[in-house]
Amino acid sequence: DIQLTQSPSFLSASVGDRVTITCRASQGISSYLAWYQQKPGKAPKLLIYDASTLQSGVPSRFSGSGSGTEFTLTISSLQPEDFATYYCQQLNSYPQTFGQGTKVEV
Amino acid sequence: EVQLLESGGGLVQPGGSLRLSCAASGFSFNNFAMTWVRQAPGTGLEWVSTITGSSGGTYYADSVKGRFTISRDNSKNTLYLQMNSLRAEDTAVYYCASRRGDYWGQGTLVTVSS
Numbered sequence: 001d002i003q004l005t006q007s008p009s010f011l012s013a014s015v016g017d018r019v020t021i022t023c024r025a026s027q028g029i030s031s032y033l034a035w036y037q038q039k040p041g042k043a044p045k046l047l048i049y050d051a052s053t054l055q056s057g058v059p060s061r062f063s064g065s066g067s068g069t070e071f072t073l074t075i076s077s078l079q080p081e082d083f084a085t086y087y088c089q090q091l092n093s094y095p096q097t098f099g100q101g102t103k104v105e106v
Numbered sequence: 107e108v109q110l111l112e113s114g115g116g117l118v119q120p121g122g123s124l125r126l127s128c129a130a131s132g133f134s135f136n137n138f139a140m141t142w143v144r145q146a147p148g149t150g151l152e153w154v155s156t157i158t159g160s161s162g163g164t165y166y167a168d169s170v171k172g173r174f175t176i177s178r179d180n181s182k183n184t185l186y187l188q189m190n191s192l193r194a195e196d197t198a199v200y201y202c203a204s205r206r207g208d209y210w211g212q213g214t215l216v217t218v219s220s
Contacts (some may be wrong), residue, residue, distance in 0.1 A: 026141035034207050036151075043201055044143075044151065055160075055208065087151055089207065094165040097140070098151040 002026050006099035010080045012103055018074040021102045023088035028068045029065050032092035035064055038101075039084045047086075060089065078104070108132035108209050110202050115214030122192050122218070128185040130203030136160075136180040139185075139205035140210055142187050144198035145213075152198070155187065156205055192218045 003026040013019050023033065031051040036044035046055045048064035051071055061076040075082055085106060088099040114126040128140070142154040155176040156165045164176050175188040185202050199213040 038151075043203075043213055044207070045210075046207045048111065049206060049208075085150075089151075089153070090132065091206070094156065095167050096153045096165075098143075098153060101150040 001030060001095055002093060002097055004090055004099040005086055006086075006088060006102050009100065011102060011104045012106065013078050014106070015078055015080055017078045018080050019082075019104060020088055021073045021088075021104075023066075023071045023073070023099050025071075025090055029090045029092035030074045031067045032090055033064075033066070034070050034089045034091060035062075036087045036089065037082075037084045038087065044087065057084050063101060075104075110209055110211035112200065112211045113128070115200065115216045117217045117219065118192055118196070119220050120193060120218055123190045124216060126189065126200055126202075126214060126216070127189040128187075130183045130185065130209075133204075133209065135178075135183040138209075140150040140176075140178060140185045141186055141203050141207075142176060142185075143201045143203055144196075145201070146198040146214075154200070157185070168175050171211065181217045182188075192216075 005024045007022045026027045033051045035048040040042040047062050047094050052064045063074045085103045087101050109131045111129045139158045141156040144152050157176045173191045177186045197218050199215050201213045203210045
């Protein structure tokens, strides 16, 4: 099984900050990686798919990059509504594992 | 408007069974592979199972293999998850979603407890 390791697990930030979250895969997954945002009590929301493609309707301050085993999610200027938990997921092979999550808090 | 509406969750005793349903609307359901994802209280997301659009392929997490069965009825635009031999560690909110993750339901809570 492919393991995904996110770092950091917790991130303290302020409005306007540039935020970067890393997701490392235990083996190569090409670009088959998605990023999600989840707020308490809500379903996850797709932000990025295929490692770098912005999902329709997602603000352009979100961006994704990487391929193979190392990936990043960047929020260029953190907004109040961006405080949430972020997950990566690999869709290269089954089981389609998630990272453990990164909580972005004040 | 795309909608995924889960139902069937609830309280069940260890060893019991439940069947979750997910009613889809607003998109070509039969063309989409569908997935169940769960989230135990206070923890992260766990992929559970995926079924292809034609039901030709099903995939399971090791933690549920042999106990859970995913299926779909494309004539009813509905996805199912039959859960047998339930354990306390199966307690979670269960979400149905498109395989690619662009569509999600609101989740249904399954509690396994005596």
